[in-house]
Amino acid sequence: RSLSQVHALANVHTVSLRNCSGIRDVSALGHVHTLILSGCKNVTDVRALTHRITDVSALLHVHHLTLSNCEALEHVNVLGSEGSSIQYLDVSNCRGITSISALGRIPVLNISRCHNITTLDGLSHVTNLDISFCRQLSDLSPLYSCQRITDVSALTHVQHLDLSYCHGIQDVGGLALVQYLSLRNCSQVEDVTDVSALGSVTKLNLSDCQNIRDVSMLHHVRSLDLRFCHAAVDVDDLRQRSSGIVYTQGYPSSS
Template identity: 30%
Template sequence: MFDISLFPRYNFARAWSLASENLTSLEIGYVSSVMVTELLSPNVGPHQPPNHLQPSILPSLQRLCLSVDYITDTMVETVSKCLINLTHLDLRDAPIIEPRVTFDLTNSGFQQINQRGKLKHLSLVRSQEFLITYFKRVNDLGILLMADRCSGMESICLGGFCRVTDSGFKTILHSCSTLYKLRVSHGMLLTNLVFLDISATSLSLTHVSLRWCNLLRNQAVISLASNLDLRVLDLRDCRNLGDEALQAISTLHKLKILLLDGSDITDAGLSYLREGVIGSLVSLSIRGCKRLTDKCISALFDPSSKQELQELDLSNLPNLSDNGIFSLAKSRVPILELRMRQCPLIGDTSIMALASMQVDDHRSHGSSLRVLDLYNCGGITSLSFRWLKNPYFPRLRWLGVTGSVNRDMVDALARSRPFLHVACHGEELGTDHWDGLYMHDNEEMDELEQWLLEGGDESDDEEMEEVENNGEMVE
């Protein structure tokens, strides 16, 4: 691990010539596409005739993950020609201006991908971090030109291909007989027709992500549900999906992760999940589903049934109140990560209910939660901070709160709980499912045990009480 920016461009390729020939995986957080091309392009050796080319560097490389300024035809062609053993290619760009044709990916460059037919995983994503832009020079023809060499691909991720229609996406599904992971984001022309005959293919999809595909309707999910081995289903920001889609999803008894942010589902629709898959789900996100109310909690959770759910995102639900969180606490679901940011009706009562919740045989209060995101919840006051102190929430490692409110209490809480990371600037906590946000149980020290062992940190508690009292005097 090192900082690419420390290398002058003219020294970058020469530095990599020292890399071991046994290197099999390379990931670079950011590098320009021109530097990548220069790195991989064979050069004329010293004291060699002009037609003599040096062997390519990194001859054993199998996995390449790059974040670049622009994904270009030249870079893709160079990668395909020079890395002869590549099986995993992951490219992401984030243009700051609209790319010109010489600094963009076109059908011609797309055709060069996987020339040797060895790729198992392909990911090409145009991020909209700095500019709303897409791969405007790739259409169905580019997909068709590549399709003959993608029969062995197992995972495909395409983000920002706004000109690819149903014909192009169907070509992928019918050409890649071993495909089990499909991810499409900003598929602006992707419709239900892509999946209508998916049951007639030999595919056995386990991971499907269709994000920001606003032309999708319930019928697409009904067709996808024929893949009974689905374990991950990401339908975030597909705003036209409703309760019929949930009814189809309820038949997927192996489903572990379900993301439904921004969809048009209702409380009644969520009851389909309780009857079907809620017992197997590990992660559920219903962030920004505006039609949901407190009843969505009782629709999902039956206190008498065994729950495996560990991650729940209830953020940006304008009609979710303390009554809903009280129902969640009574359900005794062993949740590890709970997010309810931007919920204007969530207040101190929710924190008290969660702090008092006991799960299974744990005698400590609020014992299961490790991540709790309360950022910009409308009813959080200084009273909540009393319930965030020891000995409540002993396993809590990440807490999201609004830093501009009760700033002194936020700082005092952070000092009193050295195991706790307090985020107060609105940042997301643990956006990646496997990002090492916290250690495993057998590797971490239980904060309650540590606190009891040391007799509690009286000075820190006194400091928080003093801050609370001062806050009450001001009020």
């Protein structure tokens, strides 16, 4: 367990370092055919093994794990299983990964440039999430009620976005392709000018945004929910100019 230097093992076919807690750096083992790291609790960065890594089930003991650019890696949900110690996981640019639904236990998660991830289901408890350049993401409804979210500028490809109860949200001007947008009870939203500039939005929920006043520029929106927006003005003018709008205001019906 006191083994700390593994450079001499670089050309060995099979290396087992099970429970070698003194090992931190395995960068010299990139050409090892079979590598066992089970119990190596101080190994946190295995990017040097990018072409080899396919099974990460032995890394559950690691607290801070970087697996970025691991081209062969496809299955990572085991890292979120009960008993896992992982608090930080970076799988950025691991383009073989398609499912992350079981990683909701991990507080800090970086999945940027994972182009084959299409949904964030199961991640509602992640506190710090990097999804920049995840081009296939279209529905971010699992982010509902994430109150610490303030910056959504990286979500340029998202088409369906529910930011309800995300009280830190103020600016959504970068959501160029969004078609459905819910800002329900986003208490910091006061000015919808940036929303009006999003020409792709056809369905917009602003209910419970009690600080919104001027909604006259939202004439291109086809379905607009303004329930409990008691400060909103010029609503009648908006309805007259856009007869196709499905408009609701006031209190919801008993049904």
